[in-house]
Amino acid sequence: MSLKKTLISTSRFNKKLIVLLTDFICLALSSLLALTISDISIGSIHVEQFIRLIWLPIFCVTTFWFLGVYSSVVRYLDFSVSIIIARAIAIVFILNLLMSFFYGFLLESLNLSNTEPLITIIGWLVGILTFGFLMITSRLGAGLYLSQQESDKKVAIYGAGSAGIQLASALRVSQEMEPTVFVDNNQSLQGTYLGGIKVLHPDKLKKLAQRGKIDEVLIAMPSASKSTLRSLLKQIEDYSLRVRILPGLAELAQGKISVSELKEVDITDLLGRYEVEAKHNLINENIKDKVVLITGAGGSIGSEISRQSVKNGASKIILLDSNEYALYSIKNEIETYSEKPAVFSILASVKNKKRIMEVCNAFCVDTIYHAAAYKHVPLVEENPFEAVQNNIFGTMSCAQAAIESNVDTFVLVSTDKAVRPTNIMGATKRFAELILQSLAVDCKTRMTMVRFGNVIGSSGSAIPLFQQQIKNGGPVTVTHKEVTRYFMSIPEAAQLVIQAGAMGQGGDVFVLDMGEPVEIYELAKRLINLSGMEVKDEKNPSGDIEIVFTGLRPGEKLYEELLIGDNVSETDHKQILRAEEISISSVELEEHLESLKKAEKMEMY
Known part of the structure; x- marks a missing residue:
């Protein structure tokens, strides 16, 4: 075992003794220096000088002990500890000075001293200062040496x-x-x-x-x-x-x-996406001093909209979710905030129109952010019935409840998968958009839809899966080498949803600027490399983590789109675009809804 490890591993009491002994030796050397300066020959030290040579170290270390100087851990010392030591030395010097005066006066009265008191005081002052220098530098030096512990990393x-x-x-x-x-x-x-x-x-x-x-x-x-x-x-x-x-x-x-x-x-560090500063007038429009209801409040986007509603001065916040734990989690988090409005948690299904109306009327809701939806593509593909119930009829129930309860604004959180959908999740979300566009034609409630791509860190997102697979030693699974996706952080997406909702006139479809699409395969490689490992492939068979291609899942696209047509206009916010898209009439909407209800009864999906 090295000297450093031996010193670090020894007991606390033994460490104190080592430091104390070091101080005693330094004090003895300082005392000899003081006697020399006092013009006393070392070879002819008298009894009184010998006594002084012995009692000074004993007196000093005893005083330091009671002043707590030996309570500091040497390898964690910094200059703040030097101040404590300097203060202790000053106290010792003053006490020693007083004792020297008394001792010198006693010797003079007995005619036992042949040294001028002033010379003696100067000698001891130099001795004490020398000791102080030795004491502080030895501790800082030892602290630096011990703090540089050998590490494997x-x-x-x-x-x-x-x-x-x-x-x-x-x-x-x-x-x-x-x-x-x-x-x-x-x-x-x-x-x-x-x-x-x-x-x-x-x-x-x-x-x-x-x-x-x-x-x-x-x-x-x-x-x-x-x-x-x-x-x-x-x-x-x-x-x-x-x-x-x-x-x-x-x-x-x-x-x-x-x-x-x-x-x-983080994936956001790799994307290097530039976030545009929020426009506070748009943020405040539907939140400041308003009663805000968030459906799906325990989800990724819903919970972030809840946080930002708290931050931006909502008068009341109603958190609604059918997932008990998710609802508890976001409510518990908000309760820890120092400044918060009245927060209410409602455990309910968005399919229950009567319950939604009761909540809207009881709290006089001004704004609804409808974030509740089933969004995991493979799971929704396997469970189409629940997807239709939740994403289509749930949206219909909430929108109708908002209209009948005179809610000012209803904002639907949509997805890029609603554009030319190839899977059930995308189709149900596109249907939800059509519902709002149809209802917006003849109602006072402003119906607004906000469409965007993947958010980083959401439930079911590929990025957390990659990170977990890397942590487990691989392999990392990618569906296709050429698959691309748009990405945005959850806080940015929620902030833009809030701002887009404030610009709606009725039936508007807003699209968020997602930046450039990201190649998922390249992203997986970068995450592996930045985790300190190498990709294992034909070029590098001795690598650490292999990337395995599993094939596109049912309904999955190689790339996503954000627009159905080309008719797009700019808005007051550079990252929010307004899309002019074809809608359906209320008659067509009713026909499609009736078809779905019949299919439900016949268990056709």
Whole structure:
């Protein structure tokens, strides 16, 4: 066992004794220095000088013990502890000064001293200051030595700013990882040492990875833009190093940097999507001082709309869901907020029109966000009856309840799968859009639909599945090598849904700008590489994680669309478009609904 590990593993009491003994030796040396300055020959020390040489170390260490100096853990020392030590030394010096005056006066009265009292005081002052210097530097030196504990995991910190330096300090304290090197684009820092860690150019990362000098890269750039982060990740992913990121300053708990704040690379980091700032007048239109009802409040989008309704000043929020646990979870979360409106949870089905009307009338609902739907394509394909009941008749019940209860605004959360649908889920959501377009022709309630693609992290999303498969050691399953999807974060999608709903005049279909489609196969490869592993394929048979193609599932498309036609117009928001699409009359709607009801009775689907 190395000296470092021996010192760290020894008992707390023994560590205190080692530090105390070190201080005693330093004090004895300082006392000799004091006697020398007092013009006393070491070889001719008299009895009184010998007594002073012995009692000063004993007196000092005893005083330090009672002042709590030996309660600090050496390897976690910083300059704040130096202040505590300096304060203790000052107290000891003052006490020693008083005792020296008294002792000198006593010797003078007995004619036993031949040294001027002032010279004696100066000597002891120099001795005490010398000891203070030795005491503080020895502790900081030992602390630095012990904090640099050998770790199996060596990391490079990307970013040598204040966040990177704080992270390196936190890593040394936690001893989970050993910060080996800083990486930074700042040329003035390259080649310098920060806290004993060298700063290198980013180009050096590849060599460090190839030589096995680092196992992981920690990105400590909380103020970096998404585009900067995206290009940085693109550079690192080829090295097959695990990458973790320090979140933005606004996300840090109490603004403090710690190892626990590090997060895995998120899909949003890879997409580098630029989010447009919300227009507060649109956000406030249907929420500020309004009574808001969210159906499917426990789901991915529903729960985020609930959070944003709280944040943006709704007077009351009614959370409605048929899933007991999901409803409990979002209600419990909102209850923890320091500032919140009155929140009510309703366990009910959207198919129950009477119950929805009771809720709308009881709370005088102003705005409904209808997020309740069955959206998992393969499951819905296997359970068409429930999909029709929930997605079609459930939407019809809620919309009619809103109209009959004089609700101001009804916003349907739709999907890109409603465009030229090839599966039951998409078909039921397109039917739901047609219901609202038809009802909007002759009602006071503003009916609005908002259509968008996949949201990151939603239930049934491929991304969490990939991450879990990588964590389990693979393989990662992709349906087809050429499949593409649009992606957007849940908070951004919910925010845009709220803003789009505020722009509706009645029967409007709004489409969110989803950016560029993402190749799922390429995304899976990037996630594997940024997890510190290599893709196993024909080119690299010794890789870690294999990607397996399972084939398109029933009703699944290679790519998704957001528009049925080309008749699109811009709105007040650059990421929200208005689509002019063909609707059906109320007569046609009734005919289609009757056909579905007959099919239901005959169990035709």
